[in-house]
Amino acid sequence: MASIAANIEQLESTLGAAITEAGDEAALEAVRVGALGKKGSISELLRALGGMSPEQRQEFGPLINGLKTRVTDALGARRDILKAKALDARLATETVDVTLPVRDPAIGLGRVHPVSQVADELLAIFADMGFSIAEGPHIENDNYNFTALNIPEDHPARQEMDTFYFPERADGTRRLLRTHTSPVQIRTMLGAKPPIRIIAPGRVFRCDYDQTHTPMFHQVEGLVIDKQANLGNLKWVLEEFLKAFFEVPNVKMRFRASHFPFTEPSMEVDVGCTRVGNELKIGEGDGWLEILGCGMVHPNVLRNVGLDPAEYQGFAWGMGIDRIAMLKYGIPDLRTFFASDLRWLRHYGFAALDMPSLAGGLSR
Numbered sequence: 001m002a003s004i005a006a007n008i009e010q011l012e013s014t015l016g017a018a019i020t021e022a023g024d025e026a027a028l029e030a031v032r033v034g035a036l037g038k039k040g041s042i043s044e045l046l047r048a049l050g051g052m053s054p055e056q057r058q059e060f061g062p063l064i065n066g067l068k069t070r071v072t073d074a075l076g077a078r079r080d081i082l083k084a085k086a087l088d089a090r091l092a093t094e095t096v097d098v099t100l101p102v103r104d105p106a107i108g109l110g111r112v113h114p115v116s117q118v119a120d121e122l123l124a125i126f127a128d129m130g131f132s133i134a135e136g137p138h139i140e141n142d143n144y145n146f147t148a149l150n151i152p153e154d155h156p157a158r159q160e161m162d163t164f165y166f167p168e169r170a171d172g173t174r175r176l177l178r179t180h181t182s183p184v185q186i187r188t189m190l191g192a193k194p195p196i197r198i199i200a201p202g203r204v205f206r207c208d209y210d211q212t213h214t215p216m217f218h219q220v221e222g223l224v225i226d227k228q229a230n231l232g233n234l235k236w237v238l239e240e241f242l243k244a245f246f247e248v249p250n251v252k253m254r255f256r257a258s259h260f261p262f263t264e265p266s267m268e269v270d271v272g273c274t275r276v277g278n279e280l281k282i283g284e285g286d287g288w289l290e291i292l293g294c295g296m297v298h299p300n301v302l303r304n305v306g307l308d309p310a311e312y313q314g315f316a317w318g319m320g321i322d323r324i325a326m327l328k329y330g331i332p333d334l335r336t337f338f339a340s341d342l343r344w345l346r347h348y349g350f351a352a353l354d355m356p357s358l359a360g361g362l363s364r
């Protein structure tokens, strides 16, 4: 029986040495399993207690249990040391240089859609000229989308617009998805006194689909109302805008007589362009590209919003945001704008932190 006591002593010194020598947590775990696991040396001693006489159990029970407690404590202490060592080693290898520039992969990968980019460019240019931004709802009533804009019930422009209508309501009226941003003119003039200087970018809807038409697209409307706003001002505003937007020193412009119910006189504006190989250069050249519609606000429109045409006058214009994005950034098919193809967005998109500004440059 003396040999059991000697065995216990021997085991304790062997385990103690093994614990001190364990170089990492895995090695320490192996020692723990060897001693305290199901078939471990201490577990076997505890099991042997069962077969002993009551006297022996009284003698050896405390010895074996004492061993178990001390080994358990020693294992815990060693584990703490090894954990701290592992952490120190990790900290030593994983240094962070806080002086490096931010390179968050999420920011690096994300791209701003060309429509958002061009909208931001428009805002930068027109805000600099003193315009503010106006908005209106996508679901409009017939009055703001048509009638108040001097497009009466039987006017052919209503058919030309390929309008999406909602079902007729109990009172016989039908709401619709706005076909242009021009209803924002009406809402603005009803809501504020002149002088008015706004641009209204936003989504518009028409039932149409081919390489240059999608059922949803984007327009930007411009409106200036005061006592003297005239065609000369309109021409200056558009010329300044086009030079800034296409980032060229000069833009050749041509005003062609046209017709819109809400303006009189009405004009369409073409810009000069040339094709160099595959590239379209905007500004100079023998070619012409239609870019927007504009005119002096029709006296009927002013009357419809309670403004006296003898006192107030103004000009307006409207153009397609997607269309000028296609022209500026050489994107051939409008439908790809809304296809949500990541490869397309990576190719045509813009870096998220490059906000367009007149001082910093509109596009890269």
Ligand code: DAH
Pocket (backbone or CB within 6 Å): 179, 180, 181, 182, 221, 222, 260, 262, 263, 292, 293, 294, 295, 316, 317, 318, 319
């Ligand atoms: N609303 C017109 C359209 O969608 C565009 C337009 C033309 C707007 C002339 C105007 C304007 O404000 O004066 O085709």
